[in-house]
Amino acid sequence: MIRLTxxxxxxxxxxxxxxxxxxxxxxxxxxTKTGATYPLSQTQDHFxxxxxxxxxxxxxxxxxxxPNFAARRxxxxxxxxxxxxxxxxxxxxxxxxxxxxxxxxxxxxVACQSExxxxxxxxxxxxxxxxxxxxxxxxxxxxxxxxxxxRDAEATSDxxxxxxxxxxxxxxxxxxxNVCPVNATVxxxxxxxxxxxxxxxxxxxxxxxxxxxxxxxxxLNWHNxxxxxxxxxxxxxTVRMQMNPNVTVRFRGVMEKCTYCVQRIQGRKIEARRADxxxxxxxxxxxxxxxxxxxCPADAIVFGDLNDRGAAWRDRRRPAALRAPRRDRHxxxxxYLARIRNPNPEMLx
Numbered sequence: 001m002i003r004l005t006x007x008x009x010x011x012x013x014x015x016x017x018x019x020x021x022x023x024x025x026x027x028x029x030x031x032t033k034t035g036a037t038y039p040l041s042q043t044q045d046h047f048x049x050x051x052x053x054x055x056x057x058x059x060x061x062x063x064x065x066x067p068n069f070a071a072r073r074x075x076x077x078x079x080x081x082x083x084x085x086x087x088x089x090x091x092x093x094x095x096x097x098x099x100x101x102x103x104x105x106x107x108x109x110v111a112c113q114s115e116x117x118x119x120x121x122x123x124x125x126x127x128x129x130x131x132x133x134x135x136x137x138x139x140x141x142x143x144x145x146x147x148x149x150x151r152d153a154e155a156t157s158d159x160x161x162x163x164x165x166x167x168x169x170x171x172x173x174x175x176x177x178n179v180c181p182v183n184a185t186v187x188x189x190x191x192x193x194x195x196x197x198x199x200x201x202x203x204x205x206x207x208x209x210x211x212x213x214x215x216x217x218x219x220l221n222w223h224n225x226x227x228x229x230x231x232x233x234x235x236x237x238t239v240r241m242q243m244n245p246n247v248t249v250r251f252r253g254v255m256e257k258c259t260y261c262v263q264r265i266q267g268r269k270i271e272a273r274r275a276d277x278x279x280x281x282x283x284x285x286x287x288x289x290x291x292x293x294x295x296c297p298a299d300a301i302v303f304g305d306l307n308d309r310g311a312a313w314r315d316r317r318r319p320a321a322l323r324a325p326r327r328d329r330h331x332x333x334x335x336y337l338a339r340i341r342n343p344n345p346e347m348l349x
Contacts, residue, residue, distance in 0.1 A: 001013070001014060001015070001034040001036040001038055002014075002015045002032065002034060003031070003032050003034050004030070005030045005032070006028050006029045006030070007028070012034060014038045014040065016040060018047075019047065020141060020158065020159040020160075039127065041123045041124075041127040043126060043131045043133070043136060044136075044138060044139060047139060047140055047141050048140065048141065048152050049140050049142070049151075051150065051152070052149075053073045053149070054164060055099060055138070055162040055163070055336075056069075056070050056073055056074060056099075056338040056339070057142065057151065057338055057339035057340065057341060058338065058339075058340060059340070059341050059342065060340055060341070060342040063340050069338070070336075070338040073149065081173060082173045082178065086172075086187070088189065088190060089307075090189065091191075091269075091283070091305050091307065092190060092305060093170070093191055093192055093260055093265065093303070093304070093306070094303070094304070094305075094335075095290070095293075095302070095303045096301075096302050096303075096336070097164075097165055097300055097301050097337070098300045098301075098336075099162070099336055099337060099338060100300075100337060100338075100339050101298040101299060102137075102163045102165060102300040103297075103298055103300075104137050104139060104161070105297065106137055108135055108137075108165060108291075108293075108296055108301065109135050109137060109292075110295070111291040111294065112134050112167075112258070112291050112292050113134075114242075114244075114291070115244055115247070115261060115291035116134060116244065116259070116261070117223075117243050117244055117247045117249050118132050118133065118134060118256075119132055119218075119222035119223060120132075120222075121220075125219070125220075132216045132218075134167055134214070134256070134257055134258040135165060135166070135167040135258060136167075137163055137164070137166075138163070138164045138165075138166055139161060139162070139163055141159035141161060142159055142160050142162050143158070144160050144341055144343050145158075160341070162339060164336070165300075165301070166212060166214060167214055167257075167258035167292070168193060168212070168214045168215070168257045168258035168259075169212060169214075170192055170193045170258075170260065171193060174187065174193045175209040175210065175211065176193070176205075176207075176210050176215065177206075179205040179206060179209045180205060180206055182199045182200070182201055183196070183199060184196050184197070184199035184200040184206075184254075184255070185206055190265075191306075192259070192260055192262065194259070194262070195255070195256060195257065197254050197256070200253075200254040200255055201253070202217065202218075202253040202254055202255065204217055206255055214257055215256070216255070216256055217254075217256075218250055218251065218252050218254050218255075221251055221252040223239075223250075223251070244263070246263040260303065261290040261291050264289070264290065264291075265288060268283050268287055268288045269283060272284075272287075282308075283305065285305070285308050286304070288303070288304060290303045
């Protein structure tokens with residue numbers, strides 16, 4: 001805690017120094033430490049990539065020199081498959097996120113929270129590492145002056161910011177699936193990493209085995225007796241009204257994570273089966289949107305059937321087309337489109 005004093009007036013504030021924060025100065029103001037501290041809760045406490053290919057980016061000059069820089073910095077691992085390769089003749093769902101477009105606004109996080117009945121656990125639980133967001137926005141400080149994997153080498157001096165949304169990437173060979181003792185997380189015939197909440201017994205093996213740390217455990221029963229007083233007979237009606245009736249309300253002791261808004265997928269499949277006078281049809285490209293995709297103001301997120309290669313290849317904003325561009329960088333099922341910066345050389349100094 002610090003105290004800012006000017007003349008006879010003063011104000012006490014929390015000081016949180018981050019890389020890239022501008023030096024603060026003005027006349028006639030005294031800054032003193034109060035000796036007190038104030039606890040802050042956050043979900044990310046390390047902001048450097050340490051040379052690892054996370055939020056991959058390059059300058060325009062680097063992109064022109066090495067167009068496939070994203071694939072070269074994060075090559076596919078050369079390991080034997082855990083299971084036989086599976087084909088998906090019907091639907092094969094996939095998502096792509098353009099890091100060039102993402103502004104880190106967190107609209108997708110709020111949309112996911114509302115759509116999927118995710119509880120708000122509060123500051124005290126977040127401070128214990130019990131945040132419940134299915135989707136998070138990782139923020140990294142990077143140096144536009146550096147090159148390649150050393151881009152964050154000078155991040156503490158004069159950094160730029162890189163944002164990377166990250167949800168469950170629906171791994172094709174999901175490490176969570178082969179450690180669950182009750183088959184609560186399994187692969188669907190449409191390429192999704194499903195969750196069967198009624199089977200989950202809360203061992204949290206899946207969370208330990210998840211390399212992206214995108215699974216969340218219900219430590220408390222936030223939707224009823226974890227929040228409301230014992231004399232309350234049930235969850236208040238106003239709270240029930242905010243819940244999505246198409247999504248299960250999870251209970252204490254189970255694991256949960258992103259489902260690619262499977263309730264929306266199933267809803268569109270039902271509508272498609274009823275279409276064309278009951279004859280049914282395939283879900284058309286663009287008919288289905290996840291909550292995060294729908295809320296993104298920058299149109300950074302696209303989602304759809306990767307087997308649909310009709311309109312998809314003509315429109316480079318469609319899911320199937322996004323497997324091909326040179327900025328493509330895979331994180332399991334998520335192909336991220338790497339960020340391209342075009343800084344003014346005179347502004348870099």
